[in-house]
Amino acid sequence: MPDIEQPSADETIPFYPDHFRTELRVVLWIIGIIVLIGIIGLLMPVGQGDPADPMNTPNHVKPEWYFLAIYQILKFIPKTAGALLPVILIILLTIVPFLDRKPDRSPSIYRKRLISVIIGLIVLTALTIWGEVT
Amino acid sequence: MDKLLNFWLRGRWIRLGLTAALVCIVGLLFYVSVSADTHPRDINQESSAPDNPDWSRIRSLVSAADIPYSEYSAAAISVPQPAPDPCLHCHISGENTGLWTPLARWSIFGLAGLMFAFGVVRSTSVWRNRKPWKPYSRRTAEWIDERYEISGPLTKILNKPVPKYALRWWYCLGGITAFLFVVQGLTGIMLAFYYKPTPDAAYASIQFIESQVRFGASIRMVHHWAANGMIVLCIAHMLRVFIMGAFKPPRELNWVSGALLLTLTLAFGFTGYLLPWDQRAFWATTVGSEIAGGIPVIGSLALIFLRVGWSVTELTLSRFYALHIIALPLATVGLMLLHFLMVRKQGIAKPL
Numbered sequence: 001m002p003d004i005e006q007p008s009a010d011e012t013i014p015f016y017p018d019h020f021r022t023e024l025r026v027v028l029w030i031i032g033i034i035v036l037i038g039i040i041g042l043l044m045p046v047g048q049g050d051p052a053d054p055m056n057t058p059n060h061v062k063p064e065w066y067f068l069a070i071y072q073i074l075k076f077i078p079k080t081a082g083a084l085l086p087v088i089l090i091i092l093l094t095i096v097p098f099l100d101r102k103p104d105r106s107p108s109i110y111r112k113r114l115i116s117v118i119i120g121l122i123v124l125t126a127l128t129i130w131g132e133v134t
Numbered sequence: 135m136d137k138l139l140n141f142w143l144r145g146r147w148i149r150l151g152l153t154a155a156l157v158c159i160v161g162l163l164f165y166v167s168v169s170a171d172t173h174p175r176d177i178n179q180e181s182s183a184p185d186n187p188d189w190s191r192i193r194s195l196v197s198a199a200d201i202p203y204s205e206y207s208a209a210a211i212s213v214p215q216p217a218p219d220p221c222l223h224c225h226i227s228g229e230n231t232g233l234w235t236p237l238a239r240w241s242i243f244g245l246a247g248l249m250f251a252f253g254v255v256r257s258t259s260v261w262r263n264r265k266p267w268k269p270y271s272r273r274t275a276e277w278i279d280e281r282y283e284i285s286g287p288l289t290k291i292l293n294k295p296v297p298k299y300a301l302r303w304w305y306c307l308g309g310i311t312a313f314l315f316v317v318q319g320l321t322g323i324m325l326a327f328y329y330k331p332t333p334d335a336a337y338a339s340i341q342f343i344e345s346q347v348r349f350g351a352s353i354r355m356v357h358h359w360a361a362n363g364m365i366v367l368c369i370a371h372m373l374r375v376f377i378m379g380a381f382k383p384p385r386e387l388n389w390v391s392g393a394l395l396l397t398l399t400l401a402f403g404f405t406g407y408l409l410p411w412d413q414r415a416f417w418a419t420t421v422g423s424e425i426a427g428g429i430p431v432i433g434s435l436a437l438i439f440l441r442v443g444w445s446v447t448e449l450t451l452s453r454f455y456a457l458h459i460i461a462l463p464l465a466t467v468g469l470m471l472l473h474f475l476m477v478r479k480q481g482i483a484k485p486l
Binding site: 006007009011012013014015016017018019020022026027030034037038039040041042045046047048049050051052053054056057061062063064065066067073079080082083084086087090092093094095096097098099101102103104105106107109110113114117121 | 261333340351362378385397404427446484
């Protein structure tokens with residue numbers, strides 16, 4: 001178990017007020033964006049589709065964009081596997097630290113992980129766009 | 135008030151003297167009020183104008199001439215002016231009204247003046263011995279701190295040093311996610327004031343929010359986009375942690391709680407999507423819960439748990455609403471606290 005090393009005084013800045021001010025600035029910017037979104041919402045509300053009708057199935061049923069990728073995969077694999085896939089993915093994601101326990105030795109590992117993440121993101125984005133257009 | 139009473143009851147002579155003084159003052163006031171019947175008009179005034187001018191004569195003269203007021207003197211109409219008061223200050227000092235009225239006035243006002251002067255003199259010592267002035271914010275803080283002694287722990291929390299390597303924009307993704315969660319909580323409460331979780335009323339209540347409630351469309355828009363933003367930032371934060379290897383020992387449980395928080399966020403999205411109760415919401419939930427039903431062994435159980443029955447009904451809507459506004463927020467807040475406490479305890483992972 002690697003020790004938790006406490007950074008020395010010259011490697012740190014005080015949380016209050018130095019870092020607090022930075023965080024406050026970030027929060028103010030986000031509040032500004034939120035107000036902007038609110039103003040846009042006054043002009044163009046989110047809106048609703050037709051009221052729900054259990055007797056009338058629409059031709060295209062689409063989930064939210066963050067479920068589109070998995071929904072797209074589901075179209076090509078059997079139902080049981082499709083239902084298991086998200087569960088397995090979530091479990092895998094949760095136990096990542098127990099699968100990869102080796103401490104990092106050099107910064108070059110960052111680039112490897114970055115590239116793998118980018119590839120994964122490209123695949124996910126492609127699946128999402130594919131799910132969106134079909 | 136207690137001090138005043140103590141003073142009053144302290145000694146016999148003081149009590150006697152003060153009572154006598156009070157009786158005298160009240161008696162004088164009473165005497166003056168009934169005896170000062172001398173009115174200024176009774177003073178013999180040297181004036182040629184009569185007290186009651188003959189107004190009917192003057193009015194007939196003026197109306198016959200039909201002239202403005204500025205030309206009265208040219209037309210030899212003299213409007214009688216009130217007699218000038220020969221002694222204005224006499225009304226105040228009470229001259230010409232005998233002996234007792236001015237005496238009473240001078241005693242009462244003189245006594246009041248002496249008391250005022252005495253009070254002023256005594257006040258100087260209060261002013262000289264005053265405590266140094268403090269802002270009310272500081273006084274409030276000290277009042278609370280005297281009782282609960284929070285300044286020590288608070289200072290410890292605020293003085294926690296922040297390592298310089300953590301001053302990069304990609305270290306604030308998680309914090310922004312937490313802030314967006316607060317935004318979701320606030321806008322969600324505002325929406326819940328008007329939303330009705332029944333199939334008959336849900337659709338109409340959202341129409342009501344968007345068209346009738348003041349800034350309702352804004353609030354729904356913010357809730358909608360902050361939800362999407364939360365998912366994006368959650369994933370971004372997770373990828374940042376993954377790329378930098380911050381999940382490595384000893385921070386495994388922090389990653390686990392984070393992954394659970396991502397799952398909860400997605401669950402928020404899934405349950406919240408049904409609430410507008412339009413076609414898209416209804417059928418997305420139907421398909422989504424059907425996928426959950428495909429899981430081996432526990433599939434039908436999950437399906438029944440989600441739908442409360444075999445199809446999406448008003449019970450599903452109630453259940454999703456309860457999950458969305460009570461169960462999931464509670465779980466999320468708890469896990470977030472754990473997440474933050476672990477970060478606090480272990481510090482921010484140092485990159486290589």
